Amino acid sequence: MTEILEQLRDFAADIRRRPAIYFGRSGSTAIPLMTRGLIDAVLATAGKKYSGPIVVSVTGKGRRQAISVEFAALASPVFSPARLDRFLQSMTTQPAYELGSAAVASRQFAMESCDGQRRALLEIKNGFQVATETTPSPLAPCLRVVFQPEPAVFDCLSHDGLYHLAGNLRDLSLLHPGLAVHFNAESLAGKLRYFHQHGLKSLLFEDDHARWPLHPGCLSFKATANDMRVEGHLRFLHAGLPFVRSYVNGHPTQGGAHLEGLGAALLELFPDPSLGCRRVPLITNPDTGAKIDLPHPFLAAMQVQLADPRYYGPTRDVLLGDEVREFVRCAASETLRKQWENLRAP
Structure with missing residues (x-):
């Protein structure tokens, strides 16, 4: 004692x-x-x-x-x-x-x-x-x-x-x-x-109550690999700017590797940003200024769990890691493509 x-x-x-x-x-x-x-x-x-x-x-x-x-x-x-x-x-x-x-x-x-x-x-x-x-x-x-x-x-x-x-x-x-x-x-x-019965998914419906969605429900992805886990949900909208609420190990973040991975998956889904409601930018890394252009605004929520996250600086709000970027891209790319195609099918 x-x-x-x-x-x-x-x-x-x-x-x-x-x-x-x-x-x-x-x-x-x-x-x-x-x-x-x-x-x-x-x-x-x-x-x-x-x-x-x-x-x-x-x-x-x-x-x-x-x-x-x-x-x-x-x-x-x-x-x-x-x-x-x-x-x-x-x-x-x-x-x-x-x-x-x-x-x-x-x-x-x-x-x-x-x-x-x-x-x-x-x-x-x-x-x-x-x-x-x-x-x-x-x-x-x-x-x-x-x-x-x-x-x-x-x-x-x-x-x-x-x-x-x-x-x-x-x-x-x-x-x-x-x-x-x-x-x-x-x-x-x-x-x-x-109280959010479905967690991040419930949040999206709470956040977009005053905006016009392009589809019912959410596009969602989830994956686990090598001590990394990711869960994400998106709703594409008619107007506004893209916004992603992201978390790493439960703490809010402002961008970085996980958002860059999501951005890469969205670029694969929408290679031509002129074919949509309007051309809108998504900043994926505020420290480097990295951004992509998309044909649709959207709201998204994503959480990543990592064994040993690394960040750009002491504020710990911009995530580092090529392996995280590729993990999120792989988790989101094919899943989002299939869901989007199903939504657009006649």
Whole structure:
């Protein structure tokens, strides 16, 4: 136990010195990513499909602000009351690493687990002071995490920051089809709820509600190879500009290799950009200025999962990799061509 506490102390000190290394941002802008990472870690560690709801609440103001994340009806052996104290031994390794990062980055952190018979509570203060207790309890199964990011390092969420957190939670629902996510804060008059039954595909119908589609449904592709996975959906439209909402390992991106691969597949599908509704450009890499011209506008959503993604710079929003580009091109090209031909057939 002493060795674990020493590791926690060192972990906490390093996170406070270099928060951007762990969360990708510093100050209050790190809090939404910290919260999202915590949720992702719980879902990955639980080892089973979970439909929610996940209820995220922000209480208090200023340096008293705290965030609560409740996983209603989550009954996972990993987080059972009998095993909750073992979390300390795994919090610095995957898949629980981001949950552990939030714990040691917090002035106050509490994780409560109930299974209908027992209730276990794990508390961590200042990143390394640990207390645990287990008591009989008839409370329904659930997992609840309450944490207060160290105010001296992370400050607190402003009104705008609350919506930054809300955007992360919306992405969470998009990338986990059928997952319900609820969000509320004391300083917001209303509550926000997200639910996309078919994930990214549902998003496209939400986004194009005011535009004229050229076809019913979506064109879709999906593939897995060599630790790479891709899923994509497109809807071609009569007017507007092409837009692709893309994610790598659950995080939003602004282009790069995966979008270049999709662009290459679309060029194979539409070799002459003059034969369509109107000639429109799609920028596939904002860093290099790479673009293609297409004969139809469209909306698309795509997510890629990679073992070790590489990016153009520290902002980690433009993806690198010739192998990723070719993988996405191959995944999309033939599938999209067949679906488009079926749609155009008399």
